[in-house]
Amino acid sequence: MSHENVPSITPGALERLTYQKYGDSPTIKSYTKWKLFEENSPLRLPTEAKAGDVPIKGNVVLSGSGAEFNLPANVQLSEGTLGLSQPEESRILGFHFYALRKAYRLKITGDLAEPLVIVSHLSAKAFISHHISIEAENVKAPIIIYDMAEEGAKSLVVELKAKNSELEILTVGRHKGLSHYLLRASLGEGASVKAFTVISAGEMSHHREDYSLEGEGSELVLRGMPIAIGRAVDYLTNVLQYGEKTVSETRVHGFSYENGWTVHRGVAKVFESAKNSSSGVVSQITIMDEGSLGVSVPMLEVDTGEIESAFHSSAVRQFDEDAFFYLRSRGLDSDEAMSLFVHGIGEALSSHLERLRGKARGNVGELIEGLL
Template sequence: MFMPKVSLETLEKLTYQKYGDSPTIKSYTNWKLFEENSPLKLPTEAKAGEVAVKGHVVLSGSEAQFDLPAGIELTGGTLGLSQPEESKILGFHFYALKKAYRLRITEDLAKPLVIASHLSEKAFVSHHISIEVENAKVPIIIYDIAEEGAKSLVVELKVKNAEIELLTVGKHKSLSHYLLRASLAGNSRVNAFTAIYGGRMSHHREDYSLEGAESELVLRGIPIAIGTAVDYLTNVLQYGEKSKSETRVHGFSYRNGWTVHRGVAKVFESARNSSSGVVSEVTIMDEGSLGVSVPMLEVDTGEIESAFHSSIVRQFDEDALFYLRSRGLSREEAMSLFIHGIGEALSSHLERLRSKARSATAELVEELL
């Protein structure tokens, strides 16, 4: 069983990220909050709380419950896709981590595999789950819930000759660190949709490595900050020939909220005849809120099928708001309808999870507004 460990001496030398003048590496996450609520200052164990969703894997506090469908093998350890030396927040993650879990799936799943990560106590708790999928079609739903304290969730995903429909719903009140690290071997496809309701500080990062020929990624995201803060990072690295990736994110900030999306796509020289795109958009709903959109595209090969990126930061359309209010809706109802409509559009590509994606997004927006 492989599980990295980190010493206090190593932790002291680590930094949260490399800083610089470029907006791609500027610090938008308030790391000071994580420093003040680190595993060096808070308990690293917590009791299980009441989890609002039922899951096949439920990690609540320091406890774990499993009710896995047939065909899924459960063992321990990680896949080694993430290491504590990468950053201080990952150092904290592995320092506090008690146990890592590993799932192996080699058969199609008719219904989504539901994973819930939850914390409702004043503590720093780490959850770590690795998933291997080979020669199968698998829908997965991940609920990332942080009510109190500081929670770190790392998901490692290896996909080989498989198709994944992935829905991630983040619902935070406190501090949340989330890392998805995914590796796609040949002839693999991942359709991913992420909806995040930011908490006091939510750092959400998704890394995808398209290593195999003809591997594909479709990523859609909707980060929402209402009086809260979300720093959402998406990174796509393409190594395989004829690989394809498309990232489209539309975020919202409201009531002095901070919504940041930093999206990177890099096509390496080996990824000939590939296509890649990053579209980043943030809508600022009112004065006093912040929206930041930073897409980046780098192509190292001259044999490229297509490559594009765009960035938009805009104010909410007051004319549309006036129209909706003239039809009898309150300002809150109009904004809720607007955000919900975007969520519907983003989730339309999730064929197998469509009803669950719509339901999760609708519930999220309803509770926000």
């Protein structure tokens, strides 16, 4: 299918693509249940759907095949992509672009006092693709992205280019069906991004964030909290540092419960050109009960000898029984104790946010309320 300003791919080209090129490696093996996406691909399901009842108001609301915009004055709207992702990269991106009808570009031209809220939503048995690109230069802006997959299979790709800007990004995944999410960001000179991602997994949630720190002095602080309760999430974070004096720090704490499946794979790579930079990735999964799965795979690679600091660590742990019994001794039942524990971790992870801290706290509470 071919659409104006959107990369296209034919069914024949799709057939030649694979989901992953190195599925047998112990560190980058396939943890996503790709068979489910194959069974619910755009070659089998409708690629159009009516807009559903969206529970959240936003400046951009993409629901089914519908799109509504209510943008502030200093955000400009156009169509097309930034070219940071292509259909030939993988079979899932091939599906994304095959089903994509329109891609939208947002250009932030001035500081935003209120968060720019973007909602991607599907509540129909279909394969629907949404694609949003964001450009920010010389601005300060908070951004909230709601990724909501109730039925069917939904693919959301967010492309971001930032330069001399300070951005806070809160990403909230609320999934029941199948979800594919890709955030791909290019950080130019003087760009600072503080990001927090919290995911309530669906039948299968594949969530990937790629950050390329290209400009001198660009910075990334990334925190993630994937939660799988009787469901599955494969959360990937990739940080590539090219510019001198760049700084990145990734910390992820995930939870598995009731036969849930939570995986975090985190890559941090400092290239030879990124002299005097610092980089770190910390990954931890807490398994809340027997029968649940947790996988933590952080990877750090440094190609330059002129490095300020570099660190990585991994942990997969059972739920802290001492903390659990302490909370129980204060009169809480087991579900309340677990909920309070998870909520506390979420607050700690989101403490780096300034403008969006209250929003993050509220969303963490909503995602775990009634789940445990």
